[in-house]
Amino acid sequence: MPAFSLEPEQTAWCAELRTLAAERLRPLAEKGEPGRVNRALVSELGRLGLLRRLFASGALDLCLMRESLAYACTEAETALALQGLGAHPVHAHGTPAQRERWLPAVTEGTAIAAFALSEPDAGSDAAALSLAAEPDGPGRWRLTGDKCWISNAPEADFCTVFARTTPGAGARGVTAFLVPADRPGLTGSALEMLSPHPIGALRFDAVPVSADDVLGEVDRGFAVAMGTLTLFRPSVGAFAVGMAQAALDATLAHTARRGAFGGTLSDLQTVSHQVAEMALRTEAARLLVYAAAAAHDTGAADVRGRAAMAKLLATETAQYVVDTAVQLHGARALRRGHLLEHLYREVRAPRIYEGASEVQRGIIAKELYARREATE
Numbered sequence: 054m055p056a057f058s059l060e061p062e063q064t065a066w067c068a069e070l071r072t073l074a075a076e077r078l079r080p081l082a083e084k085g086e087p088g089r090v091n092r093a094l095v096s097e098l099g100r101l102g103l104l105r106r107l108f109a110s111g112a113l114d115l116c117l118m119r120e121s122l123a124y125a126c127t128e129a130e131t132a133l134a135l136q137g138l139g140a141h142p143v144h145a146h147g148t149p150a151q152r153e154r155w156l157p158a159v160t161e162g163t164a165i166a167a168f169a170l171s172e173p174d175a176g177s178d179a180a181a182l183s184l185a186a187e188p189d190g191p192g193r194w195r196l197t198g199d200k201c202w203i204s205n206a207p208e209a210d211f212c213t214v215f216a217r218t219t220p221g222a223g224a225r226g227v228t229a230f231l232v233p234a235d236r237p238g239l240t241g242s243a244l245e246m247l248s249p250h251p252i253g254a255l256r257f258d259a260v261p262v263s264a265d266d267v268l269g270e271v272d273r274g275f276a277v278a279m280g281t282l283t284l285f286r287p288s289v290g291a292f293a294v295g296m297a298q299a300a301l302d303a304t305l306a307h308t309a310r311r312g313a314f315g316g317t318l319s320d321l322q323t324v325s326h327q328v329a330e331m332a333l334r335t336e337a338a339r340l341l342v343y344a345a346a347a348a349h350d351t352g353a354a355d356v357r358g359r360a361a362m363a364k365l366l367a368t369e370t371a372q373y374v375v376d377t378a379v380q381l382h383g384a385r386a387l388r389r390g391h392l393l394e395h396l397y398r399e400v401r402a403p404r405i406y407e408g409a410s411e412v413q414r415g416i417i418a419k420e421l422y423a424r425r426e427a428t429e
Contacts, residue, residue, distance in 0.1 A: 056338065059117075059321055061345075063122040065264075065397050066117065066121075066210065067117055067120070067121045068121075068164060069118075070103075070121035070122060071121050071122075071124055071125045072125075073101060074121065074124070074125035074126040074129050074130075075125040075126065076124075076214070077101070078094060078097060078098070078101075078122070078126045078129035079125060079126040079128075079129070080130075081093050081094045081097055082094055082126050082128035082129055083263060085128065086333075087249040087253055088203055088243060088245060088246070088250075088251055088252070089208065089243070090132075090165055090208040090209070090251050090326025091128065091132060092162075092165070094128060094129060094132050094137065095132050095162040096161075096162040096163065096167065097162070098132060098133050098136070098162055099161040099163070100130065100134050100161060100162070103118060103209075104133065104136055104159060104161070104162055104256075105160040105162045106118065106134065106135075107136065107137040107140075107141075107146045107160070107343055108137075108140075108141075108156065108160065111347035111349065111350035111375045112287055112288065112345075112346035112347075112348070113346040113347055113349075113350055114344065114348050115137065115284070115285075115288045115291075115346070116287055116290070116291035116342055116343065116346045117291070118130075118133065118286045119133070119134055119273045119288045119291040119292045119295065119297040120291040120292070120294050120298075120339075120342075121295065122295065123291070123292045123293075123294075123295025123299070124135060124296075124298055125299075127292075127295075127296065127396070127399050128186075128249070128250065128350050129393070130249045130292055130295065131204075131250045131292075132250075133419075134285070134288065134292065135166065135167070135168075135204045135205050135250070135283065136162075136165070136166050136288075137338050137370040138168040138204070138281065138285055139159075139165075139166025139167045139204075139205065139209065139212065139213055140155065140156065140159040140166040140169045140213075141281050141284065141285070142168075142213045142229055142231075142268045142269075142277050142281055143155055143156060143159075143166075143213065143268065144156060144255075145230065145277075145280065145281070145372060146268045146269040146277050146378060147231065147268055148265075149287070150265070151231055151265075151266075151268070154375060155231070158210075159328045162308040163209065164210040165205055165208060165209045165210050165217055166209055166210070166211060166212070166213070167203055167204060167205040167206050167209035167211070167212040167213070168203070168204070168212070168281070169203045169206070169212040169213060169215065169232075169255060170182070170200075170215050170278055171200065171201055171202045171203065172184060172198070172199060172200055172201055173199055173201045177203065177411065178347075180223050180224035180227070181223075182215060182217060183185045183198055183217060184196060184197070184198035184199070184200060184214070184216040184217060184257060185197045185198055185216065185217055185220075186214070186216040186217060186218045186228060186262070187259075192218075192263055192264035193261065193262070193263045193264075194218065194230075194261075194262050194263075195238075195261055195262070196214065196216050196230070196232070196238075196257040196259070196260040196262060197257055197258065197259055197260075198216075199255065199256055199257070200214070200253065200254065200255040200257070200260045201244075201254045201255075201404070202244070202252060202254075203241075203252065203253055203255055204250060204251065204252055204257050204406075205251055205253075205255065206233075206241050206251070206252065206253030207240070207241025207242060207243060207253045207254070207255060208251060208253075209234060210233070210234050211227060211231060211232060211233045211234060212230075212231075212232050212255070213230075213231060213234045213268060213277075213337040214229070214230045214231055214257075215227050215228070215230075215274050215277075215278055215312065216228055216230060216274075217277075218271055218274075219273055222272070224275040225272060225275070226272055227272065227273075227274040227275045227278070228267060228269075228270075228272055228273070228274040229249075229267070229268035229269055229274035229277040229278065230262045230266045230267060230268065230280055231266050231267075231268055232262060232266065234253060236260050236261065236262075237255060237261065238259050238260040238262065238371040239255065239256070239257060239258075239260045240255070240256045240258070240262070241253050241254055241255040241256065242254050242256075246402075247283055247398055247401060247402070248355070248398055248399055248401065248402040249395075249398065249399070252368070264316060273337055274331065282407055282408065283349070283356060283357055284359065284360075285362065285407060286345075286360040286364040286407055286408065287324075287342050287345040287346045287349065287359075287360050287363040288346070288385040289364050289367070289368065289403050289406075289407050290338065290342040290343075290345070290363040290366070290367030290368065291346075291398070292337060292342070292403060293338070293341050293367040293368045293370065293371035293403050294338050294339045294342055294367050294369050294370075294371065294395055296340075296374075296396050296399060296400055297331070297334075297338065297367075297370055297374040297375065297376060298335055299392065299396065300331075300371075300374050300377075300378035300392075300393060300396055301328070301331050301335055301374060301378070302377045303378060303382075303392055303393060304331065304377075304378045304381050304382070305328065306330060307381065307382055308325075308328060308334065308381060318381065321410040323346065324381060326380075327381065328378055330377075331373075331377055331378070334370045334373060334374060335365070335370060336375055337366070337370070338363075338366050338370040338371070341359075341362060341363045341365075341366050341367065342363045342367050344363070345360050345362065345363035346358065346363075348360075354425070355420065357416065357420060358386070358416065358417050358420030358421070361408070361414075361416040362417055363418050364403075364407070364408065364413055365410055365414065365417070366412035368400075368403040368404045369404065369410060371400050371403070371405060372400050372401065375393065375396045375397055375400045376397070378393050378396075379393050379395040379397055
């Protein structure tokens, strides 16, 4: 793949997004309640046309949006991403009726979506999920079990739910269902987490679903889940890059003006070298994210491995950059309300969700060995 660079119009669009995030989205985010869906913020994302763009463009555009929003307003970035994650299976695999019912409301910001894959005992091993879809007549099932660590739960208006329709079949026995929040037997509760975005648990007590609720094909839901994650994993990396860049820029400003030992912190070689390392890793992560997104958009054969590499490097890099930024700022960065205190809480979760770092390493290794076998 050729060396990556953005077109001038893409660079200008990113700058415009940063301005919108700072001026129109951050004030709404600051009025929101941590751990709750901020419907006013989601509605503004809809008015700005950003939610519609989720489904009208490719992986690279998604990455540029998430990186730019994350730089100035992580809450806006996460609200946008969760709408995309929950509704992408409807966009990609839904019937005309499902798409007509839900996608306009999602893009307008009037319906909140959730992606319900993880379970209390099946997080990283998604193929081991046990939420049971028990037959209830021809083309009908009842969902029984629990989902956990679900973003936007329990406040979402509908969920893309992955349930086991064929016991003992592993990944081949999972079906994706579109489940509206008002279905009888569906309840949920919020979870108090380190990160400020809404996360909850869902309980399914014989929730009725039918063939009209299936996304894609029966017993082929695992492909729906993995296709969605392959699209969104590079953009998780973009979210991380946006946070890393914000931490880097804050550190540059702080160390250039903070007096220390007769000069400024930037005059100290140990500090300037740390800042250089932060910049080096951030740029490397950004380029890998963009390359993975471009590979997805061109249908490259190795997109799954590239997506895993992008998410892994970018999220681990952001953790390093934010932590180093906190160290160079000192105690002031630990005060509640400081940018870095906020980023420090935000940056930890992406190393776990949508496939933990260890899972990404497993994917990368599997893809490498598969490629080797194919060329022998």
